[in-house]
Amino acid sequence: MGTAHQALPGPAGTVRGFALDIGSSRTRVWAPGAGVLADVPSGPVRRGRVTDDTPHQHLLRKVAAAAFGDSARDTVVMLCHPVLADLEHREAARRMVRALGPTRVVSVDSARAAAAYAGPPGGGPLLVVDLGAGLTEVTLLVDGSVQDARLAEVGLDDLPEEGGSPLALVHTTADMVMDLWRSDPTGAVRGALRRGVLVTGGGALRLDLTSRLALRLGVRLRLANDPATSSVRGAGLLLSSALRHPGAGRPPARTR
Structure with missing residues (x-):
């Protein structure tokens, strides 16, 4: 644009x-x-x-x-x-x-900015996955504050050319989610997964990526409205x- x-x-x-x-x-x-x-x-x-x-x-x-x-x-x-x-x-x-x-x-x-725009329903913990061009972040929000987060210096720019598989990025993202889960003594991550994971960033527009991520995690993904912005x-x-x-x-x- x-x-x-x-x-x-x-x-x-x-x-x-x-x-x-x-x-x-x-x-x-x-x-x-x-x-x-x-x-x-x-x-x-x-x-x-x-x-x-x-x-x-x-x-x-x-x-x-x-x-x-x-x-x-x-x-x-x-x-x-x-x-x-x-x-x-x-x-x-x-x-x-x-x-x-x-x-x-x-x-x-x-993550808090994306959550403010998405208007998470019902309150409670929220897991935000930001699939950016050069970074991927997974963030746990509790009562509107960052409780924990993980970062990988990999993103859409690292994916293969069109038609290639995004599995490496899917595995990296899922591993960060599971690491958050293992490090959480409160059960907030479990609650956030049950509510559905908010996915934002340009990668949310890649259905081949989000569908594989949902399958890998076994949870519902909630794609942000106009996720790139x-x-x-x-x-x-x-x-x-x-x-x-x-x-x-x-x-x-x-x-x-």
């Missing part, structure tokens, strides 16, 4: 902002009242880590100009990152965003809460 830039609606002086998700394959920006402002190939990103921020800065300056106008005063950026992104990576991304001049930069991990859309929902209630829209603290 191409890039679209729009001025955000609302009278002068209102709190404004956008949600940002820099993935291994695509960089996506979402803004209240405008939807997806940008969905473009990522600049140099390796396994979820930005290796050169110059292309991203160029894109973000354009988006910020459309979103913030002449002033970044009273603005918020909701920055989405992998669940197990290390502190160095998270701080590097925050520095890049702060250069745009927003008043506040708030971080949220991709569910994290940035969920981050956008959290952002909208922050814009309506400044200071009260921060996502729950991580427990890891």
Whole structure:
């Protein structure tokens, strides 16, 4: 999809902002009242880590100009990152965003963002499988917080050419789920599996992958709506809460 830039609606002086998700394959920006402002190939990103921020800065300056106008005063950026992104990576991304001049930069991990967009029914523990281009993450959420997570530096970009089998990625993902189960003394993973596993990321669109994963785990998979953009859309929902209630829209603290 191409890039679209729009001025955000609302009278002068209102709190404004956008949600940002820099993935291994695509960089996506979402803004209240405008939807997806940008969905473009990522600049140099390796396994979820930005290796050169110059292309991203160029894109973000354009988006910020459309979103913030002449002033970044009273603005918020909701920055989405992998669940197990290390502190160095998270701080590097925050520095890049702060250069745009927003008043506040708030971080949220991709699993909680995807869960916010999916609206998990009934409450209780939730298992989120994120099948990305360069990373695969399995995360256990309990009461909206990260209880435990696993990461593999493998993703859709590592799959064979079209027509090839995704079994290696299926086995890797299933092994991470089972490792979470074995490490869980509370039974939360068992409860999450019974409810159905939320699958997000571009890999959720690969039926050859998800059908094999469901069979391997012996559970029901719940595919996120528009899974490739569910994290940035969920981050956008959290952002909208922050814009309506400044200071009260921060996502729950991580427990890891």
